[in-house]
Amino acid sequence: MAKKGGSKQKKMNSRVDFTPMVDMIMLLVTFFMLCTTLLKPQTMEISMPSDKEDIKDENRNQVAASKAVTILIDENNTLYYFKGKPDGGSDIPDEGKLFETSYGKDGIRKVLLAANPEAVKAVAKLKAEFATKKTSNVQEEQKVKAEYKERLNKIKSADYTPSVIIKASDGATYDNLIQVLDEMQICSIGRYVIDKFVDGDKAKIEAFKNGTAQ
Amino acid sequence: MGRFKVKKQDTFIDMTPMSDVMVLLLTFFMLTATFVKEEPVKVNTPGSVSEIKIPANNLLTIFVEKSGKVFMTMDSPDGLRKLAQAMNEAGKLSLTPEEVEVFAQAPTFGTPLNTMKGWLASDVKNELLTKSKEAGIPCDSVNNELKTWVSTAREACGESMRVAIKADKSTSYAVIKRVMDSLREIEENRYNLITSLKGVEE
Secondary structure, three states, X not given: OHHHHXXXXXXXXXXXXXXXXXXXXXXXXXXXXXXXXXXXXXXXXXXXXXXXXXXXXXXXXXXXXXXXXXXXEEOOOEEEEEEOOOOOOOOOOOEOOOEEEOOOOOOHHHHHHHHOHHHHHHHHHHHHHHHOOOOOOHHXXXXXXXXXXXXXXXXXXXXXXXXXXEEEOOOOEHHHHHHHHHHHHHOOOOOEEEEOOOHHHHHHHHHHHOOOOO | OHHHHXXXXXXXXXXXXXXXXXXXXXXXXXXXXXXXXXXXXXXXOOEEOXXXXXXXXXXXXXXXXXXXXXXXXXXXXXXXXXXXXXXXXXXXOOOOHHHHHHHHHOOOEOOOHXXXXXXXXXXXXXXHHHHOOOOOOOEOOOOEHHHHHHHHHXXXXXXOOEEEEEEOOOOEHHHHHHHHHHHHHOOOOOOEEEEEEOOOOO
């Protein structure tokens, strides 16, 4: 009887209790999972357009065309824009007249979408077309993605899209600049350039503030 | 009595398969985890809708702090070592092999060239970067060392190197403009701005 009890106890001992180990591993897994997922969104990027001097001159010439919007970023999160040339001269209504606007969907995005109706339509169409083309094949998907990118770039650089000139004053913050660059992406504008904020722009804003804008 | 015994046995769950899976998961996450490098300053990047991932290797990051100080880092010690050697060869720095090694292990650098040796000898490198007024790579029109650093890095690490700017939300545009102009002057036209993800408000 005593012998039997001893052997029974031995059998029980051969089973190791895994609970503490599983607890530990669970903790570690959670830690590493959080580490990897929290890290990812913090590293995103925007590719900037080329700023070469000769390309810039070309863009300046395009400004002469009727499809130009200049965005002025000023201090304290204020934002202004005008269409066409700063001093008017062609037949666009309100050319060169400064308007105050705001960040986000009701402000500058409305303006840019209104200035870019063809591209917005084209991108919506493209998205709808490619929404049906989802495949599980990895290689196939890469091909589809590359084609999508190519067609998107074509739309963005088409003749009907406006050229946008972004000018930020020294009082503006980096966040302001990024927000405006974001709008370019949302509104499918491929041609934009960051230009120098000159005295003429400052004078324009001052005149607008004083209510003496032409 | 027999029934009672069976019940007692059932409460003991076999954890082996579970721990097997757990260990597998753990190994996976451990191997894929990439840790953030120690940064001298907490940079609060602005949100953007851009979803492009940053390239993981051969990346030169330019940090711009709130107050306008500029720091730099490369993603690997190897890149830093190459950069230091190239700076030595260009005659901008005269570091000993030991100092080059210290430079390669430093997470971030950003001192004027003439104080580099002193900074490498110090034990509290990151604190020096944040506290000292002289810290930060000069990038004004009189003394633009940022241009030297970036063009040397380009030569040392080849065409595949990407340049990224990581700036704080509330940095004044005046500082960003200086950095961008410096990059423009040395024909570095394609660079990335590091942002954090933000959804589009509809």
